[in-house]
Amino acid sequence: MKEIEKVLESFHSEIEKVTSLDELNALRVKYLGKKGIVTSLMKNLKNLPNEEKPIFGQRVNKLKNTIEELLSRKREEVNLKERKLRYEKERLDVTLPGARKTIGHRHLISKVLQEIEDVFLTLGYEIVEGPEVETEYYNFDALNTPEWHPARDSHDTFYISTEDKTLLRSHTSPVQVRTMKKTKPPIKIIAPGKVYRKDYDVTHLPMFHQVEGLVVGKDISVVHLKGTLDYFAKNIFGPERKTRLVPSFFPFTEPSFEVYVSCGICGGKGCKSCGFTGWLEIMGAGMVDPNVFEEVGYDPEEWTGFAFGMGVERIAMLKYNVDDIRLFPRNDIRFLEQF
Ligand code: PHE
Numbered sequence: 001m002k003e004i005e006k007v008l009e010s011f012h013s014e015i016e017k018v019t020s021l022d023e024l025n026a027l028r029v030k031y032l033g034k035k036g037i038v039t040s041l042m043k044n045l046k047n048l049p050n051e052e053k054p055i056f057g058q059r060v061n062k063l064k065n066t067i068e069e070l071l072s073r074k075r076e077e078v079n080l081k082e083r084k085l086r087y088e089k090e091r092l093d094v095t096l097p098g099a100r101k102t103i104g105h106r107h108l109i110s111k112v113l114q115e116i117e118d119v120f121l122t123l124g125y126e127i128v129e130g131p132e133v134e135t136e137y138y139n140f141d142a143l144n145t146p147e148w149h150p151a152r153d154s155h156d157t158f159y160i161s162t163e164d165k166t167l168l169r170s171h172t173s174p175v176q177v178r179t180m181k182k183t184k185p186p187i188k189i190i191a192p193g194k195v196y197r198k199d200y201d202v203t204h205l206p207m208f209h210q211v212e213g214l215v216v217g218k219d220i221s222v223v224h225l226k227g228t229l230d231y232f233a234k235n236i237f238g239p240e241r242k243t244r245l246v247p248s249f250f251p252f253t254e255p256s257f258e259v260y261v262s263c264g265i266c267g268g269k270g271c272k273s274c275g276f277t278g279w280l281e282i283m284g285a286g287m288v289d290p291n292v293f294e295e296v297g298y299d300p301e302e303w304t305g306f307a308f309g310m311g312v313e314r315i316a317m318l319k320y321n322v323d324d325i326r327l328f329p330r331n332d333i334r335f336l337e338q339f
Contacts, residue, residue, distance in 0.1 A: 216305035253286020283310035
């Protein structure tokens with residue numbers, strides 16, 4: 001009888017330590033298995049005197065039942081604990097914010113280019129494009145650019161083949177010539193696109209974007225040019241901005257101008273941003289030179305026109321206060337995502 005007590009005691013202390021179903025199964029085998037402790041107790045029955053047999057048998061049976069009961073209670077307990085642990089591990093907090101997919105947005109230059117295009121589309125301009133690999137003829141000759149002009153120098157222009165006289169266009173002005181040769185006036189176009197020059201510093205890139213403009217008609221004058229550019233500047237930079245034409249020179253326009261917009265930081269009073277002049281240069285422009293009209297077969301006595309050409313990067317720098325043009329192609333997310 002003492003032995004039965006001991007078995008129950010040791011079972012109690014062993015089941016106490018069980019933490020998993022595997023351990024629990026091992027414990028069941030140890031006590032109730034074919035060669036288990038309780039089973040071997042039963043085998044002792046035959047060695048006992050007859051009168052003790054029934055009581056001993058009853059006690060062992062009771063022990064067996066108790067152990068079974070304890071095992072099944074523990075099984076439930078362990079089951080519940082394991083399930084809880086698993087749930088905890090696999091838990092989904094549906095109230096957490098989702099992992100947002102980072103989607104990009106258009107590059108600032110694409111955005112500004114679109115803004116520029118939109119202003120001229122509103123004015124009824126058509127958008128045309130020309131090749132980036134040009135010939136010397138369209139890039140220089142037809143634009144009244146003399147043989148000795150410094151822009152023709154191989155230090156400034158990327159030449160592709162001297163045999164074919166091909167080059168990477170250094171401005172979008174050749175699209176003026178291509179358009180006029182293809183169509184009869186009146187003409188009202190802009191020509192956006194990439195241009196190439198051998199330059200690289202805070203305000204110059206070897207590849208950048210320009211938007212060319214060309215208007216040809218009857219009695220087109222500087223007044224139309226000035227009005228158009230003023231409308232453009234106010235739409236891009238703000239209604240309070242003013243424009244100014246300053247005499248300049250381009251081989252393909254006569255007269256030629258540099259176009260300035262009043263400084264947005266000091267309002268034209270003069271500050272560090274505008275070099276204390278109150279004005280910022282935004283593009284080149286002028287009245288189409290009669291020599292260019294003659295080259296494309298237009299009668300300069302019948303037709304007049306104006307043209308302009310601006311750098312998109314430069315417009316973007318002025319509008320968004322970017323102080324280094326090289327930030328645009330550098331692709332640093334910290335810079336790009338600001339716009
Ligand atoms: N093509 C000139 C440049 O790249 C700009 C310009 C265009 C000037 C049209 C006058 C007329 O600097």
